[in-house]
Amino acid sequence: xxxxxxxxxxxxxxxxxxxxxxxxxxxxxxxxxxxxxxxxxxxxxxxxxxxxxxxxxxxxxxxxxxxxxxxxxxxxxxxxxxxxxxxxxxxxxxxxxxxxxxxxxxxxxxxxxxxxxxxxxxxxxxxxxxxxxxxxxxxxxxxxxxxxxxxxxxxxxxxxxxxxxxxxxxxx
Numbered sequence: 144x145x146x147x148x149x150x151x152x153x154x155x156x157x158x159x160x161x162x163x164x165x166x167x168x169x170x171x172x173x174x175x176x177x178x179x180x181x182x183x184x185x186x187x188x189x190x191x192x193x194x195x196x197x198x199x200x201x202x203x204x205x206x207x208x209x210x211x212x213x214x215x216x217x218x219x220x221x222x223x224x225x226x227x228x229x230x231x232x233x234x235x236x237x238x239x240x241x242x243x244x245x246x247x248x249x250x251x252x253x254x255x256x257x258x259x260x261x262x263x264x265x266x267x268x269x270x271x272x273x274x275x276x277x278x279x280x281x282x283x284x285x286x287x288x289x290x291x292x293x294x295x296x297x298x299x300x301x302x303x304x305x306x307x308x309x310x311x312x313x314x315x
Contacts, residue, residue, distance in 0.1 A: 153195035162238040196239040
């Protein structure tokens with residue numbers, strides 16, 4: 144049994160059942176291990192959510208690298224839930240965001256991560272305002288995509304994100 148195996152269990156529970164169902168027992172069941180094994184690594188629900196979110200973030204970065212995302216739209220495209228893997232990550236992000244809204248420790252961590260992502264956009268040549276706008280647009284479109292059937296999501300992205308990113312790239 145590895146920690147990665149436990150974290151995959153956390154992602155399964157968050158993505159399929161939501162943050163309300165997340166517990167040491169539900170993660171243990173999803174990972175096929177005893178609750179004591181989960182509790183050895185993660186004592187609280189906040190720790191489980193944070194570890195799951197970090198794991199999903201590592202998957203995102205690995206997927207972006209594997210896809211050789213070289214343009215801003217390539218990178219943004221890796222973020223948006225247009226397939227099962229990205230949808231799973233987006234559901235984990237949404238669970239994390241919901242917890243961060245009421246948990247001060249997760250809120251601080253979330254703000255730090257948001258700042259790192261905005262910094263990445265700025266490093267790609269965007270202004271602070273443009274980076275913040277893009278970040279907010281991605282967040283909103285991600286939530287909207289999760290409300291739509293998968294076949295309809297690409298159309299939403301093409302109507303919202305693609306024109307915005309194209310406009311940013313034209314300006315630079």
